[in-house]
Amino acid sequence: MTTWTITPQAPGSPVATALWRAYYTEVSDRWYLLYEGHRTDPAELERGIAADPGAELAPPHGQLLVGWHDGTPAGSAGVRLLDPETAELTRVFVAEDRRGKGGAALLVAAAEDAARALGARRLVLDTRGDLVEARALYARLGYTETGPHNADRYAEHWFAKELETVN
DSSP, X not given: OOOEEEEEOOTTSHHHXXXXXXXXXXXXXXXXXXXXXXXXXXXXXXHHHHHOOOGGGSTTTEEEEEEEXXXXXXXXXXXXXXXXXXXXXXXXXXXXXXXXXSHHHHHHHHHHHHHHHTTOSEEEEEEOTTOHHHHHHHXXXXXXXXXXXXXXXXXXXXXXXXXXXXX
């Protein structure tokens, strides 16, 4: 039997950095392959990773979560407060060899709990058009497509979900 465990993680930890690198590499390569026919230049990739270490995902205004599949770090999800009642879901990622095992839904549920703990009543996110699996996941988990909540140059779809109070 395989199991998932979700734990908080410091954004700059070796585990978080390795997952961030895997996530960023995959989404960047996917974009470059789709629009320019090549993978991301390694130097550009390292600059992008270094430019966004995820400090905003640390308490008291954020939380980074790591999904462990049978003891191996295999996914992540983060939340950060945008205002006292709205948090943004970001860095939702499951390693390719661990997909289809329920980890993404568990990570999003844990991120929703973390957002509630931060005081958020609403969770928003953005994604790209080519990330069709992500868009399907969010729709399946009750997120509704909305208008833009940011001006991210790569964002093409925006979603929101009202967080129910858990007693």
